[in-house]
Amino acid sequence: MMTRSSFSMLLVLFLVFSASGQVTENINFNHGGCSFGATLNKPAGAGPYKTIVLVPGSGQNDRHGTLQMSGDNINCLYPGLMGQTLKIYKDLAENLSDSGYAVLRYDELTISCPNFSGAFNYENVFLPAMSALDYLKSRSDIDTNNLILMGHSEGAQLISYMASIRDDIKATISLAGARTPFDSILAYQTVYIAKTCGKDTSQAKNQAQQILNYFDIVRKGNYTSSTPSFGGVAPAVWHKYITVADSVAILYQQNSLPSLFVGFGSDINVPLSELDRFEQSLSGDFTFNRIAGLNHYMTTAMHPKVSRIVADTIVYWLRNRTIGQLEPLSTQAQIFCYPNPFKDKLYLELPVAQGQALKVKIYKLTGELLWVDDREIQEPGSSVCLDLPELAPGVYIVSCMYDGLPAYFRITKH
Numbered sequence: 001m002m003t004r005s006s007f008s009m010l011l012v013l014f015l016v017f018s019a020s021g022q023v024t025e026n027i028n029f030n031h032g033g034c035s036f037g038a039t040l041n042k043p044a045g046a047g048p049y050k051t052i053v054l055v056p057g058s059g060q061n062d063r064h065g066t067l068q069m070s071g072d073n074i075n076c077l078y079p080g081l082m083g084q085t086l087k088i089y090k091d092l093a094e095n096l097s098d099s100g101y102a103v104l105r106y107d108e109l110t111i112s113c114p115n116f117s118g119a120f121n122y123e124n125v126f127l128p129a130m131s132a133l134d135y136l137k138s139r140s141d142i143d144t145n146n147l148i149l150m151g152h153s154e155g156a157q158l159i160s161y162m163a164s165i166r167d168d169i170k171a172t173i174s175l176a177g178a179r180t181p182f183d184s185i186l187a188y189q190t191v192y193i194a195k196t197c198g199k200d201t202s203q204a205k206n207q208a209q210q211i212l213n214y215f216d217i218v219r220k221g222n223y224t225s226s227t228p229s230f231g232g233v234a235p236a237v238w239h240k241y242i243t244v245a246d247s248v249a250i251l252y253q254q255n256s257l258p259s260l261f262v263g264f265g266s267d268i269n270v271p272l273s274e275l276d277r278f279e280q281s282l283s284g285d286f287t288f289n290r291i292a293g294l295n296h297y298m299t300t301a302m303h304p305k306v307s308r309i310v311a312d313t314i315v316y317w318l319r320n321r322t323i324g325q326l327e328p329l330s331t332q333a334q335i336f337c338y339p340n341p342f343k344d345k346l347y348l349e350l351p352v353a354q355g356q357a358l359k360v361k362i363y364k365l366t367g368e369l370l371w372v373d374d375r376e377i378q379e380p381g382s383s384v385c386l387d388l389p390e391l392a393p394g395v396y397i398v399s400c401m402y403d404g405l406p407a408y409f410r411i412t413k414h
Helices: 072-077 088-098 122-126 128-136 154-164 182-196 201-220 235-246 248-255 273-281 308-320
Strands: 015-019 022-031 034-043 049-055 066-068 085-087 102-106 142-152 169-175 259-264 286-291 328-331 336-338 345-349 356-364 369-377 383-387 394-402 405-413
Touching: 022 088, 022 128, 034 049, 034 088, 034 128, 049 088, 049 128, 049 154, 072 182, 085 088, 088 102, 088 308, 102 128, 122 128, 122 235, 128 142, 128 154, 142 154, 154 169, 154 235, 154 248, 169 248, 169 308, 182 201, 182 235, 201 235, 235 248, 248 273, 259 273, 259 308, 273 286, 286 308, 308 336, 308 345, 336 405, 369 383
Parallel strands: 049 102, 049 142, 142 169, 169 259, 259 286
Antiparallel strands: 015 022, 022 034, 034 102, 066 085, 328 405, 336 345, 345 383, 356 369, 356 394, 394 405
16 A cells, blocks of 8 residues: 655674663674674663664765765755754664664774775675674564664665565665666756856766766676776676666565655755655555655754654654654744644654744634643754643644744644
């Protein structure tokens, strides 16, 4: 059923600590001759836990998904995040672990093994998650019948391939994944940044064409020993990569696994049109979800933390196969209200502001006022939890006034 919503292994344990009801273990697993550094976030307790392996996006990312927001392009594209340090995979893993799931995230090859002397082939560079999965299956606190692959950006196409060559994956989750071939997306990004940031578009178009020409040679297998590497990766490795990436939709379809695809409304790296392409080409147990107001890094324009909406979308899908962000009836304040439907707790995610008054009112559809809350928000980019166990099941209107700006939402309580 396809649904749509609006918007081997050697463990070396270095450190175990508990915070906010979860345990974090820094571990190592072996893959291709490298000891990969990784972190396993899990709820406190014996388990076993349903477990998600987080496959990162392009580039050599550390386990936290650390991004230093600096430079001219960042200042142009993400001015509200300039000077901030993002740790997108750490944020996401902690949010998911708070909801009862274990999450494994890892440092990529050149970070785990900066002096790596082995082969820089497709399997070693792009598929360490294969060995991460094998490692997890050796642990008693992991529910090996519920292993989930989650990929962000480039990782979203890699998980479709890994799931196709394994028989132990329960579900797959694509975050900001592209349906368009890798080289076309890269060429698009090159020109888009130049146009948006007032740079030399002619030079950008030439660079984009060079990218397309290079990968046309690679795709056709016409490269030779004299063909240069691209991004430090040899053409033969790119050939395998492109073969897999070009088949991403086919692989998802053939895998026939429950799959969640999430796109972000303010994503300029992988625009929402990519989610549309997946939705048009896939049929089966696929869910497509669009979250407004978040960029490629799953944050808002002004707040460096990954929005909790992302984890809540994933958790509700995993538990119920349905999730929705509450669509605003009208809004001037940049407030997110979720989840929908909800049971007892409703969350408001606020834009960056400090010392601002928040007033929340909940009405029946008849206009009868049922609930009022006034508070002063002290922390920038706060997420506010409204505990509403006494509210009867039904449909209501939430009225918010924050920093002098209104927002209204229609909510459903189950």
